[in-house]
Amino acid sequence: MSSCVLKLSKIQLKKLQEHYQNDLLKKNIPYSEFSAKKNGVSITAYTSGKVVFQGKDAEAEASKWGSIAETPKKKSGTTLPAGFAQLSVIGSDEVGNGSYFGPLCVCAAYAEKEHLAELNRIGVKDSKMLTDPQIRQIAEILKELIPYKLLVVTPKKYNEIQPKYNAVHMKVALHNQAISLLLAQISPQKPEAILIDQFTPPANYQKYVKSEVRQVKEPIYFTTKGEQYHLAVAAASIISRASFLEELDQASQALGIKVPSGAGAPSDKAAAALLKRGGIQLLSNYAKLHFANTEKAQKLL
Ligand code: MG
Numbered sequence: 001m002s003s004c005v006l007k008l009s010k011i012q013l014k015k016l017q018e019h020y021q022n023d024l025l026k027k028n029i030p031y032s033e034f035s036a037k038k039n040g041v042s043i044t045a046y047t048s049g050k051v052v053f054q055g056k057d058a059e060a061e062a063s064k065w066g067s068i069a070e071t072p073k074k075k076s077g078t079t080l081p082a083g084f085a086q087l088s089v090i091g092s093d094e095v096g097n098g099s100y101f102g103p104l105c106v107c108a109a110y111a112e113k114e115h116l117a118e119l120n121r122i123g124v125k126d127s128k129m130l131t132d133p134q135i136r137q138i139a140e141i142l143k144e145l146i147p148y149k150l151l152v153v154t155p156k157k158y159n160e161i162q163p164k165y166n167a168v169h170m171k172v173a174l175h176n177q178a179i180s181l182l183l184a185q186i187s188p189q190k191p192e193a194i195l196i197d198q199f200t201p202p203a204n205y206q207k208y209v210k211s212e213v214r215q216v217k218e219p220i221y222f223t224t225k226g227e228q229y230h231l232a233v234a235a236a237s238i239i240s241r242a243s244f245l246e247e248l249d250q251a252s253q254a255l256g257i258k259v260p261s262g263a264g265a266p267s268d269k270a271a272a273a274l275l276k277r278g279g280i281q282l283l284s285n286y287a288k289l290h291f292a293n294t295e296k297a298q299k300l301l
Contacts, residue, residue: 017045020038084193088112099267103153104171105247106171106177120231138238169208173208271293275297
């Protein structure tokens with residue numbers, strides 16, 4: 001369990017209390033203004049202005065409010081600047097990488113500080129905490145609200161690229177391209193920072209990105225669970241996921257069977273059905289062939 005301590009002004013403390021008004025606890029802690037619990041993080045605000053955040057995601061919750069006295073050191077070695085959650089940030093994330101069926105969707109989204117309150121209001125958060133219908137609904141609003149660049153690699157395209165580019169290299173190229181296009185789109189505006197939801201060690205990213213023609217020159221931060229550190233990553237994740245779901249739906253409709261997400265036994269079964277119907281030719285339009293599921297499906301036949 002981690003904990004973080006912030007020192008806030010009286011005005012900030014009031015804002016904090018308003019923000020957590022639905023999560024307040026009826027605890028009488030000496031010298032405290034209030035205590036609350038949200039997303040598994042306990043928050044205790046003292047009359048002195050000291051605020052203690054405790055719990056697994058204490059850092060992420062605290063970073064919404066200001067500079068943490070001790071900036072968290074990430075496992076990856078990346079350190080985000082103080083008050084990172086409040087900056088104007090381009091965040092980037094991908095969906096579909098671990099699913100046999102469906103595309104690989106990469107999105108970069110720009111969340112300006114002026115938009116952060118609105119993003120909170122429409123429910124932008126870690127997509128793992130949202131249902132699929134919520135994700136679709138929020139994605140629609142997001143696409144109207146903030147600048148973003150979405151790249152969708154269909155399974156057909158993926159299978160063409162994959163022998164040349166391994167999966168990590170492909171993702172590096174896509175994140176770089178999405179960010180580069182988004183930077184061009186929002187120019188002359190510039191984000192205060194760029195954050196990629198980390199999928200490979202930063203050194204590995206730098207190695208692969210060197211071969212890209214339009215390499216993003218701005219410094220990039222990497223962190224796992226990026227959606228907890230900035231709403232831009234959460235927004236990118238929601239837009240990618242909605243697109244992935246949409247593509248799976250379309251595949252299901254075209255094929256007349258439920259095309260599953262993931263890479264488990266249901267994927268093997270669906271793949272076997274497609275192989276029977278149209279061979280590897282048909283399957284290659286819907287699935288990432290290099291996954292072990294292809295072999296398992298062939299054995300099922
Ligand atoms: Mg991710």
